[in-house]
Amino acid sequence: MEPFLNPILQGKPPQPLLVVISGPSGVGKDSVLMRMRELGFPFHFVxxxxxxxxxxxxxxxxxxxxxxxxxxxxxxxxxxxxxxxxxxxxxxxxxxxxxxxxxxxxRDVILRINVDGAATIKRLAPEAVFIFLAPASLDELRHRLLLRRTESPAEVERRLAMVADELAQLPNFDYVVINHADRLDEAVGQIRAIISAEKARVYPRRISL
Amino acid sequence: MEPFLNPILQGKPPQPLLVVISGPSGVGKDSVLMRMRELGFPFHFVxxxxxxxxxxxxxxxxxxxxxxxxxxxxxxxxxxxxxxxxxxxxxxxxxxxxxxxxxxxxRDVILRINVDGAATIKRLAPEAVFIFLAPASLDELRHRLLLRRTESPAEVERRLAMVADELAQLPNFDYVVINHADRLDEAVGQIRAIISAEKARVYPRRISL
The missing domain is CATH 3.30.63.10 (Guanylate Kinase phosphate binding domain)
Structure with a gap:
């Protein structure tokens, strides 16, 4: 058996992953990470x-x-x-x-970063797992941004205008997870599934930084 | 947004998958599929x-x-x-x-097949999701084969002798899932995670048969 095959084949633990969670401002990256912490996911949050x-x-x-x-x-x-x-x-x-x-x-490492930052990480560590957290719709995203009251309405519109550019970066990502309003656990479950699946790859990703 | 991107980005259901579950004789392919049926997985079993x-x-x-x-x-x-x-x-x-x-x-299609058959499917439908179900050890596999009493001890040894060749086919597979004795639900959960993750790919696999 070649050494680059998944170590689980030799009864060893799988290799740790670097998981990059990105997406437009207001999509719920913080909520997702907070929920993952609450649920006791055994990750290292950067x-x-x-x-x-x-x-x-x-x-x-x-x-x-x-x-x-x-x-x-x-x-x-x-x-x-x-x-x-x-x-x-x-x-x-x-x-x-x-x-x-x-x-x-x-331990696996989870890194929350905006879409521009994710592009930088992609260049530095292309073998990381890139997850794009997307809103169900622009309206839902607007609603969420207005609700958190940390940006002015003008700033909210400015951020919404950025979403098209951010979606254009999707090719940098491996996975897309929709964070529907009031369905946070669905998004968290999907991220958990992605991480699980990545650990089962025949040829694991090899991160070097 | 390009049409080849994951349809979930447009609020549409993800594309169905063709999932090939393979592995050595006696590893528990049938048990895994039976358990998936019991749990009501919404798949089409071939x-x-x-x-x-x-x-x-x-x-x-x-x-x-x-x-x-x-x-x-x-x-x-x-x-x-x-x-x-x-x-x-x-x-x-x-x-x-x-x-x-x-x-x-x-619906997703699940296909259980021996390792040789999986190689054929790989040529015909390379974009299928190939999962290799592996035993935790040869001893565990021997135990399972003897337990089911459908093969003679000589036939059991013949099948065990094939495992090295079967493992050599791992490069044809995307994922490897260990089916530990008495931990069937762990393997089933892992397969579920793989299917979930595959549905979240930015660029879904395109099956044509």
Whole structure:
């Protein structure tokens, strides 16, 4: 039996996966991940580094890795980040050590990221499992964005206008999961099935970062 | 949105799949399928044509399509069979109409077949989903074969000797599922997950037969 075959054939555990969950703003990426945590999925959720100040109630290393702007720039220079972005002077990025540690521990890694970020990850780690979380319709997405009241109506429309471009990135993804309103567990179940199936591949994906 | 993208993106049902479940003799293919039926999986199970006489308790069109040897040879000549084999003068084969009808109805088709037969299906329908059901060990397989008491000890050893060749066919398969003794539902759940995941592919498989 060749060594690249699935290790489950030799009674060994399957290789850990890097699972990228992406999709338009407001589609419910956070809700899906929160529900997966609630259900006790044995995954490592990637904690993003952030240069903005810690807010009351937020836990360093859980919600974000809170770092200073100086430290963040150092991380960029040292190539410590898998992906990063600056929005209005605030830095956000994914530390590579987060993913390396998690994968070395044998656990699957789940990474939630916007569609642009997913494209970057695709270039860096094409063998990751790319899941596009899609809304059932634009109307449903508008409703959800308005409901969360963190964006102005103009900003909501701006985000909706981006969806067509985001859908155009679907070819970068392996799977598409529709997150219907009030059917969160269906989407979560579908993601669970995808992860299960990926672990049963005859030839597992090989992640190197 | 391109038409070849998953129809779920347009609120339509996913395309039906052709799922081939194969594996060594005695690995538990029948048990897995029986359990899937019990659980009410909404699949079309392919009924094989068979030239041997109907036994008491067997239902024509359910257990097998019972046909005469003459009719079977006619089916071969008319290219009505996806795959067939003759063993000791007894014909067995898969009628194409079974699969066409089932797929036209929008249901997934599940086809249980030995590893040689799966290789034939792979040539005819490479876009089918190929699942290899594997034993946890040769000892477990030997135990199962002896337990069912339909083969002599010599025949059991002959079948075990075939397993290495069968495992060598793994590259023809997409997925491998271990059917551990007393953990049938785990294998069934894994197959369910695979089918679910396949329905979420951004680019669905396109079966033509």
């Amino acid at each position: 904690v993003t580094a952030n240069s903005r100040p810690q807010r009351p109630g937020e836990i360093d290393g859980v919600d974000y890795h809170f770092v200073t702007t100086e430290r963040f720039r150092e991380m960029i220079e040292n190539d410590e980040l898998l992906e990063w972005a600056e929005v209005y002077g605030q830095y956000k990025g994914i530390p590579k050590f987060e993913i390396r540690q998690a994968m070395a521990s044998g | 009924v094989t044509a068979n030239s041997r006489p109907q036994r008491p308790g067997e239902i024509d069109g359910v257990d097998y399509h019972f046909v005469t040897t003459e009719r079977f040879r006619e089916m071969i000549e008319n290219d009505e069979l996806l795959e067939w084999a003759e063993v000791y003068g007894q014909y067995k084969g898969i009628p194409k109409f079974e699969i066409r009808q089932a797929m036209a109805s929008g």
